[in-house]
Amino acid sequence: MKSENNEKGLLQGLAQSDKKAIETIYRENYNMIQSLIINNSGSADDAKDIFQETMIVLYEKVRSGTFELNCLIKTYVYSVSRRLWLKRLQQMNRYAPALENLKDTVPVDEEIEENERINNEFQVMEKAIGSLGEPCRSLLEAYYLEKKNMQDIALSFGYTNAENAKNQKYKCLMRLKKIFFAQYKNGNGNG
Amino acid sequence: MDDIKILDAVERYIRGEMTPDERLYFEQLRKTNAEVDLLVVEHTLLLQQMNRFSEWKKFKHTLQEVHIDLAEQGKIRSNKLRPKAKVVYLWKKYRRVTAIAASIAGITTLSILALVNSLTPRIKDPKYQELVRDVKVLKDTQKALDNKIKIVDKKTEEPIISTPVRYNGTGFLIDTKGLMITNAHVVKNSKNIFVQNNKGDQFKAFVVRLDVPRDVAIIKIDDDRFKSFASLPYSIRKTTSDIAEPVFTLGYPRDEIVYGEGYLSASTGFNGDTLSCQISIPANPGNSGGPIFNHNGEVIGILSAKETETEGAVFAVQSKYIYQVLEELKKSSLYKNVKVPSKSALNGLDNRQQVKKIQDFVFIVKGD
Numbered sequence: 001m002k003s004e005n006n007e008k009g010l011l012q013g014l015a016q017s018d019k020k021a022i023e024t025i026y027r028e029n030y031n032m033i034q035s036l037i038i039n040n041s042g043s044a045d046d047a048k049d050i051f052q053e054t055m056i057v058l059y060e061k062v063r064s065g066t067f068e069l070n071c072l073i074k075t076y077v078y079s080v081s082r083r084l085w086l087k088r089l090q091q092m093n094r095y096a097p098a099l100e101n102l103k104d105t106v107p108v109d110e111e112i113e114e115n116e117r118i119n120n121e122f123q124v125m126e127k128a129i130g131s132l133g134e135p136c137r138s139l140l141e142a143y144y145l146e147k148k149n150m151q152d153i154a155l156s157f158g159y160t161n162a163e164n165a166k167n168q169k170y171k172c173l174m175r176l177k178k179i180f181f182a183q184y185k186n187g188n189g190n191g
Numbered sequence: 192m193d194d195i196k197i198l199d200a201v202e203r204y205i206r207g208e209m210t211p212d213e214r215l216y217f218e219q220l221r222k223t224n225a226e227v228d229l230l231v232v233e234h235t236l237l238l239q240q241m242n243r244f245s246e247w248k249k250f251k252h253t254l255q256e257v258h259i260d261l262a263e264q265g266k267i268r269s270n271k272l273r274p275k276a277k278v279v280y281l282w283k284k285y286r287r288v289t290a291i292a293a294s295i296a297g298i299t300t301l302s303i304l305a306l307v308n309s310l311t312p313r314i315k316d317p318k319y320q321e322l323v324r325d326v327k328v329l330k331d332t333q334k335a336l337d338n339k340i341k342i343v344d345k346k347t348e349e350p351i352i353s354t355p356v357r358y359n360g361t362g363f364l365i366d367t368k369g370l371m372i373t374n375a376h377v378v379k380n381s382k383n384i385f386v387q388n389n390k391g392d393q394f395k396a397f398v399v400r401l402d403v404p405r406d407v408a409i410i411k412i413d414d415d416r417f418k419s420f421a422s423l424p425y426s427i428r429k430t431t432s433d434i435a436e437p438v439f440t441l442g443y444p445r446d447e448i449v450y451g452e453g454y455l456s457a458s459t460g461f462n463g464d465t466l467s468c469q470i471s472i473p474a475n476p477g478n479s480g481g482p483i484f485n486h487n488g489e490v491i492g493i494l495s496a497k498e499t500e501t502e503g504a505v506f507a508v509q510s511k512y513i514y515q516v517l518e519e520l521k522k523s524s525l526y527k528n529v530k531v532p533s534k535s536a537l538n539g540l541d542n543r544q545q546v547k548k549i550q551d552f553v554f555i556v557k558g559d
Contacts, residue, residue: 017249022254022257023257023260026257027261027266030258030261030268031267031268048258052254052255056247056250056251056254059250118247121240122244122247125240125244129244140241144241145241145242166195167195170194170195173198177233177234177237180237
C-alpha cells in the first residue's frame with residue numbers, strides 16, 4: 001500500500017535525524033524483529049538491541065549519501081537484523097538455527113562489515129573521551145561539537161580569559177589525541 | 192606556545208578560514224614539512240570522528256526515547272510492558288463483562304453502593320482509631336513525645352512528623368510485589384502503618400525488618416487492592432558513589448510528591464558516620480526514607496536526616512546497606528526469593544522522563 005515516495009521520504013527524514021521519521025520506521029518494523037528474535041532463542045531485550053543496531057546501520061547508510069534502497073525498508077531491516085542476530089548467536093557460541101524466510105532477504109554483507117568497523121571506531125572514541133575526565137571532556141565538546149567560541153567557554157568554565165581557556169583546551173586536545181591515536185592504530189592493526 | 196599557534200593554523204585551515212595568501216603559504220608548508228602535514232591529517236580525522244561519534248550518540252539516545260515512547264503508547268510490544276499489558280487486557284475484558292452484566296441486571300447502583308460501603312470504612316478506619324488512641328492512650332503519646340525529644344537531643348533534627356502521634360515519611364518499592372524501603376525512625380514507633388501513592392490510594396502495610404542502627408526499615412504492603420507492578424524502572428546501586436555526582440530525590444514533605452535536586456557532597460555522614468553520606472539538597476520533614484537517585488536512575492541512598500545548623504546539608508543511608516539488610520531478610524524462608532532489580536531502565540533519559548517513570552513507585556509512609 002505504501003508508495004515508493006513515502007519510503008523515500010522516510011529515509012530522507014532518517015538521514016536528518018527527524019524524530020517523526022524515526023518513530024514511523026520504528027513503529028512499522030519493531031514487532032516483526034521482536035518476533036524474529038524471540039522465535040529464535042532470544043529475549044525481548046536482545047530484540048531491542050538488535051533492532052536499534054539495525055536502525056543505526058540504516059542511519060549510517062542513508063547518511064553516506066550513496067545509498068539507494070531497491071527493496072522495501074521492511075525487507076532491508078529484516079535482512080540486517082537477521083544477519084546481526086545470527087552473528088550474535090555465533091559469538092555466544094550457541095547453536096545458530098537456520099533462520100527461516102531466507103527468500104525475503106537481500107544481501108547485506110557489506111553493511112554488516114561496515115557496521116562492525118564503525119562500531120569499533122566509535123568504541124575507540126568513546127574510550128578515549130571517557131578516559132579524558134572533566135573538565136577536559138566538556139571543554140572539548142563545547143569547542144568542537146557545540147562550536148562555542150573561546151570567549152564564551154572561558155566565561156562558562158570560569159577561566160580568567162580566552163587565552164587561558166585556549167591553553168587548557170590545547171592540553172586537553174593533546175591528551176585526547178594521544179589516547180585516541182594509540183588505540184586507533186592498535187585497533188586498525190588488529191582488525 | 193608555538194605548538195598552540197600551529198594547531199590554531201591547522202584548525203583555521205581545516206575550517207577554510209584562511210586568506211588565499213595564508214592558504215598558499217600553509218599548503219607550501221605542508222609539502223615541505225611532513226610533521227605539519229601529519230598534524231593536518233590527524234586533526235582532520237580526529238575532528239571527523241568526534242563529530243560522527245556525537246551524532247551517533249545522539250541518534251542512539253533518540254532511538255531509546257522512541258522505544259520507550261512507543262512502548263508506553265502500546266504501539267510496539269515491549270517486554271517491559273507486556274505483563275502489565277496482559278493484566279490491563281484481562282482487566283478490560285473483565286470490566287466489559289461486568290458492565291454488560293450490570294446493565295442487564297441493573298445492579299450498577301448496587302455495586303457502586305457496595306463499593307462505597309466497602310471503601311468508606313477502610314479510609315475512615317485509621318483516622319477513627321487514631322482519635323480513639325489520642326483520647327484513650329494519652330500516656331503513649333507522652334512516651335512518643337519523650338522519644339522524639341530524645342532523638343532530637345541525641346542527633347540532629349531528624350526530618351519527621353509534625354504531630355506527636357503521627358509519623359510521616361517517604362518510602363519506595365524495591366520489588367514488584369510491594370516490598371518497600373523507608374527509614375527505621377519513620378516506622379519504629381508505629382503500630383499501624385499505611386502507605387499512600389501519588390494518586391491518593393492508601394494501602395495497609397507492616398514492618399518485616401527493622402534495622403535501627405542502620406536506620407533502614409523494610410515494610411511490605413499487605414492489601415488486596417494493591418496490584419503488583421510488572422517491573423521497577425530503577426535499580427539499587429551496590430557500590431559507593433562519587434562525590435559531586437548530581438542526584439535528585441522524590442518525597443512527600445506534603446501530601447503532594449515533591450522533587451528536589453542536588454549533589455553528593457561527602458562520602459561520610461554526620462560526624463564522619465560511614466554508614467551514610469552527605470548530600471546537598473533541599474529537604475523537609477517528610478522527606479525521610481525517600482530515595483536518592485543518580486542520573487542513571489540508580490538509587491544511591493535513603494534520605495534520612497538533616498543538619499539543623501547548615502542549610503541544605505542532608506544525610507542519606509548509603510544504598511549498599513539496603514542489600515545488607517535484604518541479605519538478612521532473605522535468611523527467613525518467606526522472603527528468600529525477593530529479587531531487587533539490578534538494571535536501571537532509566538539510563539540515558541533526562542530527569543523529567545525519569546521522574547515521570549519513578550513517581551508511581553514512591554509512597555507516603557504514615558504511621559501512628
